[in-house]
Amino acid sequence: xxxxxxxxxxxxxxxxxxxxxxxxxxxxxxxxxxxxxxxxxxxxxxxxxxxxxxxxxxxxxxxxxxxxxxxxxxxxxxxxxxxxxxxxxxxxxxxxxxxxxxxxxxxxxxxxxxxxxxxxxxxxxxxxxxxxxxxxxxxxxxxxxxxxxxxxxxxxxxxxxxxxxxxxxxxxxxxxxxxxxx
Numbered sequence: 001x002x003x004x005x006x007x008x009x010x011x012x013x014x015x016x017x018x019x020x021x022x023x024x025x026x027x028x029x030x031x032x033x034x035x036x037x038x039x040x041x042x043x044x045x046x047x048x049x050x051x052x053x054x055x056x057x058x059x060x061x062x063x064x065x066x067x068x069x070x071x072x073x074x075x076x077x078x079x080x081x082x083x084x085x086x087x088x089x090x091x092x093x094x095x096x097x098x099x100x101x102x103x104x105x106x107x108x109x110x111x112x113x114x115x116x117x118x119x120x121x122x123x124x125x126x127x128x129x130x131x132x133x134x135x136x137x138x139x140x141x142x143x144x145x146x147x148x149x150x151x152x153x154x155x156x157x158x159x160x161x162x163x164x165x166x167x168x169x170x171x172x173x174x175x176x177x178x179x180x181x182x
Contacts, residue, residue: 018143018155018158018162019143021162022140022158025136026133026140029129029168029172032125032129032169033126036129036176037123043115043118050111050112053108054108057096058095061092064095065088068085068089071088120177122176124176124177125176128169128172128181129169132164132166132172136162138161139157142155142157
């Protein structure tokens with residue numbers, strides 16, 4: 001009597017190895033996809049927060065400028081009032097740009113746009129990982145069907161789809177904005 005597994009078709013061993021490799025690729029694409037999705041949400045929240053801060057600065061700046069212009073239109077303005085107008089104008093100017101703190105409107109806008117770009121990159125990566133996962137899942141199903149049916153073309157299609165899954169995972173990791181499918 002021969003040992004356990006002596007009757008296993010050697011091609012089935014290759015297909016089983018293919019399925020194991022496809023499962024590994026699937027695990028990576030799913031993990032990277034979830035990470036990209038989380039990053040996109042984080043960057044979106046940060047961009048939203050920065051735009052809210054930008055809007056608050058704009059409202060404050062507009063209020064101060066309006067108050068200063070209104071007070072300047074008053075005839076016979078006292079020196080104290082002129083001093084207050086100058087302070088309001090200086091504060092309004094500071095609200096527009098604060099390079100040392102990064103919290104002026106111009107700096108907030110730049111930071112928000114940077115977060116939006118990071119969000120868009122992460123979302124592009126996420127879409128590529130999702131496509132890779134779908135391709136690899138289909139490849140696993142086809143490779144499994146090949147073991148049952150013995151139809152060799154299913155194995156070749158599984159290899160091709162698995163290869164495409166690897167390609168899309170690579171695009172998601174190295175150049176997520178290079179190809180736009182969605």
